Amino acid sequence: MLSLSLRTLRTRAGGFVGAFVALLLASAVVTACGVLLESGIRGGPRPERLAGADVVITGDRQAKAPPVVGGDEPELTEPDLPDQRFAEVVRPEAAVVERVRAVPGVRAAVPDLSFPAHVVVDGQPVAGVERSLGHGWDSAQLTPFTLRAGRAPAAEDEVVVDAALAARARLGVGDQARIQVDGEPRPHRVVGIVAPPAGDGLERQAALFFAPSTAERLAGHAGWVDAVGVLAAPGTDGERLGERIAQALHDDRLVALVGDDRGQAEFPREADRPSLLILVSTQFGVIVVLVAVFVVAGTLALSVRHRHREMALLRAIGATPRQVLRMVTGEALVVASLASVLGTAPGMALAAWARDEMAARELVGIETPLSLSPLPALAAVVVGMLTAALAALSAGRRAGRVRPTEALREAAVEPVGIGRGRRIAGSVLLGLTGVLVVVTVAVRNKEMAAVAAQTVLLLVIAIALLGPAVARGITALLGWPLRTMFGATGYLAAENTRANTRRLASVITPLVLCVGFAAAVLGVQATALTTAERDQAASSRADQVLVSTTGGLPPTVAEAARRVPGVVAATGTARTNIVVEGTSAFDPVLHTYDATALGGPGVEATLDLDVRSGRLADLGGDGVALSVDAAGTLDAAVGDRVTVKLGDNTPAELRVVAVYDRSAGFGDAVLPRERVAGHTTTGLDDAVLIRFAEGADRSAAAAALRELSSRYAGAHLVDAVTTQTEQVRALRQSAWLNLLLVAMIIAYTAVAVVTTLAMATSDRAREFALLRLVGTTRSQVLRMVRWEGLLVVVASVGLGALVAAATLVPFSLSLAGSALPALPPLAYLLIPGGAAALALLGTLFPARLALRTHPADAIGTKE
Incomplete structure (x- = not known):
């Protein structure tokens, strides 16, 4: 049958263009996603300042679930994803140095300290x-x-x-x-260069070295x-030495x-x-394969139906x-082998782009290299x-069931039903989707919102499976106005x-995929971003904000700002995360939650997180405030105690002092700044929220704050409206990924729709000729085709809108509390x-070409 397949392809190549x-x-x-996936697996930042060390010992930032009852080893609940990692550096105890030195094969074990240090x-x-980082001279x-x-250095x-x-x-x-x-910057004497x-410095960082005892004091975490x-x-x-040390x-x-x-x-x-790279490439690859199955199955099925009598x-x-x-199947595999091999080269270029x-857009490190190997192309x-x-098996099974007597029929009649x-x-x-929608609306939290998305x-898969039945319903609904x-x-x-x-x-089916997927992705993105921006704007009561271009502000900045006349509150904020162990189905x-550490009194003057119970003013010592979602997941209320791990994997028992609703701007947990002191990587504040007193001279207070900021390198005062939280910035950055995904699906769908419609229309040459021979004019045939195209458009947009609504309404209810999702007006x-x-392009152009042939000639063409 292979030789027959090749002959068929030569004579009916047009029927396989879409596939x-x-x-x-x-x-x-898929090649591009494979290259990015392999790059993410093999990639990661290369060492610079630690390049001379044969082995580096550090804390494991991967969050691990507790061992299963009766099990031996801890198991990860999810793959190695960014949201399952501790946000901060997990530090080893200083005592580890002596234990490492005792391992055979170790010539030296050197403790390393790193902390922000800037020459001003x-x-x-x-x-x-x-x-720019400071270190101990021994490192x-x-x-x-x-x-x-x-x-x-010695002093x-x-x-x-x-x-x-x-x-x-x-x-x-000798210089100062x-x-x-x-x-504030302090004078130091340069005693060495x-x-x-290779070169005068490192590519991605500047290094300053202090005496070991000085470095330990400046790092601020003695004993670690x-x-x-x-x-x-x-x-x-x-x-091998690394294995022995472990x-x-x-x-x-x-x-x-x-x-x-x-x-x-x-x-x-x-x-x-690189973990984000793995996640993105995997998601894109899976979606593309699913879409490809739809498109190829549709085009092959249409090609087979057009060869019914054959x-x-x-x-x-x-x-x-x-x-x-x-x-x-042989025809499909020949087409697939040629197309797949030809697609690998542009796939490599697509991966690089x-x-x-x-x-x-800072979604991956600029140092992440592309790993080029034959594996992605082979995959x-x-x-x-x-x-x-798979597509050929579905179409071929239907073709194999054709009865021999069908060859005697002049007109092929489609089978009824599926x-x-x-x-x-x-x-x-469809039932599973309905259950998900109902549960999402009933539960209304961020976890279920992610499921709804x-x-x-x-x-779309359900519509593709039930396609003929759905189409019959559409023709019954829309056919009446066309007829009358x-x-x-x-x-x-x-x-x-009909x-x-x-x-x-x-x-x-591909048009529904295009409309529904594009609207759903853009709507989810717009709703999440709008909610985050709304919560941020509503949460902050600050008049001004102190920020820095050097990666953070020392906690002393917030302390100094509180002493400025006219300032009623100055709250230092620092991003981190917490990890809470729980159970699901035993x-x-x-549970990994983004968290914000707040420093200083008067928190309620600078923040309004829409507290539902408790008070943010009680945030201090071992207190913690949780979002409504986090409190519900952990079954925690005000006064309860929760055991967590801070951002550097340090266990802590915290007391819930408040439950709040506005989490999109500040995360699902709020901690006192003193509780995370020594447990963040830099020990710096990301920003300081400033609130002026009622009746204060704001101009004078702002001038005093600008003078204060001038004492700290990189610090400057901005209006609160112009600041963005890290979550909002991350959502804006990820918007490009969503737009890329939508563009890819639209491009894919465009090819599928145009080729499918072109095949369907061009194969109707005998039908058009018969209509013209019985008295229908050329313009009437074209009007008929336009009405058919309009029906396709209305049906596709209507079904696509229903698909998007089934996704967006539960998502918006869970995340924003509103049934009306945010969708860009231009969409x-x-x-x-x-x-x-797409629909008109795929119908009118092939119809015009088919109508160029004289009816008497077209009526005699082969099937």
Whole structure:
């Protein structure tokens, strides 16, 4: 049957154009997603300052659930995702250094401390330096940095500066440098200039070195280190040494990193970004494969239906159903193999473009390299072949059931109804979607909102399975106005669609996917962003906000701001997270919540989180305020105690003092600043919220605050309206990803719709010729086609709107408390307008081409 498949492809290549283009696009996108997935798995920040260490010991930032009852090892409740990690550096105890030194093969074990430290020139941090850190002098050997001039620091006011930073700040040995660490800049004497093995400094950071005792004081967490750098004895393999150290420590809170993984200890925040790359590439790849299955199945099914009599003739001359199935499958696999191989090259280019765009938006680290190997291309080819095989099996089974007597019929009549399996599967999916919608509306929390956002795919799959039945309902609903209001051409359009419901279903399914998916994704994004911005605007009662360009403000800034005349409250805020252990269906789970630490009295003067019970004023000591969602999930009320792990994996027992509703701007937990002191990576505030007293001279108070900010390098005063929380910034950044996904689905759907409609219309040449021979004019045929296209548009937009509504209304109720989701105004015009353009393009243009042939010639053409 393979030779027959090849001959069929040569004579009916046009019938496989849609499948070929769909598989080509699928191969390109799957290749790109595979490259990004492999890059995320193998990627991560490369070590710079710790590049000279053979092994780096640091705390494990992966949040782990407790062991199952009767189990031996802790299990992760989810894959290694960013929201399952502790937000801060998890520090080892300083005592670990001595234990590491005792391991055979260790030449030296060096404690490493890192803390923000900036050289200040003319009141501002040195230009061009985004990341500047201070360290103890003993850790200089971990790069290794070597002295170019001067000596090591010994006194508290002495510092050694890397050569690149010294050149920018125009510093030399013996000069005085003003350095800001934990407060206002203080003078230090430069006693040495150092450089790494290559160049004058590190690519992504500046380094300042202090005496070890001074560094320990400035870091602010005595008894703990950020990491332990291990230098191997001569002849010792670093990877094996790491394994020995891990066995010797036998502590699952610590990890021994070797190779490029050492960069995770040096750039903990950037280490989370490859996980995001894995998540994004996996989601995009799965969605593309699902869409490809729909599109290819639709185009192949349409191609097979157009060859109804040919299949019957094959059956009449002795071909078995299995042979017909093999022929159809062979045709699909030939098309898939060619399209999948051709799609891999543009897929590589697409991956490079996507990585660059994500890096430009800080969604992945700019240092994340692309991992190019044959695996993504091979996976794309395999996925393409499997997609085509699945689609061909569905179409081929129907073709194999064609009765030989069908070859004698002049006109093919579509079978009525759908298979029992499709009917049951489609009904189950519709029922499951209904249950999800009801539960989401009843529960109304953010977890269920996330579930509601996924119902669009379930509904589209259900519509695809129940397509002919849905199409019959549409023609029954919309056919009546066409018959009664638009004359003979409307009557013909209604009857044509009623008699060809399978063809109609093949056309509207990709359009429903386009309309429903685009509206759902844009609506979910707009609703989440609007809710976050609304909550942020309503939550903050601040008049002014102090922020910094150097990554944070010392807590002393908030203390000084409170002493400014006219300021009634100054609240320092710092982002972090907490992890709470729980159970779900008797299995251990983790609840990871974004949290904000608040410092200073008068919190209720600067914040209004819509407190439902308790008081934010009681936030202090071991107090914690929880959002309504978090309190409901943890079954906690005011006065209850909850056991959590802070952002650096430190256990803490907290007392609930308030439950609030506005969580979109400040996270699901609010902690007192003093409780997280020493448990954040930098120890700095992200911002300071300023509230002026009633009747105070605001101009004078603002001027005093600007003078105060001038004492701290990088600090400046901004209006509260112009500030954005990290959550809002993250939502705006992720908007690009959602738009990319929508654009990809629309492009895919455009190909599917245009090719499907073109195939369906061009194969109606004999029908058009017959209509013209019985007296119908060319313009009347075109009007009939336009009415059919209008019916397709109305049906697709209507069903797509219902699909989007089933997703967006529960999502909006759960997240925003309103049944009306936010949707960009332009989307109301572009989405239905795009669907109409695709439908008309796919019908009118092929119809005009078909009508160019004289009716007498067209009526004699083959099927």
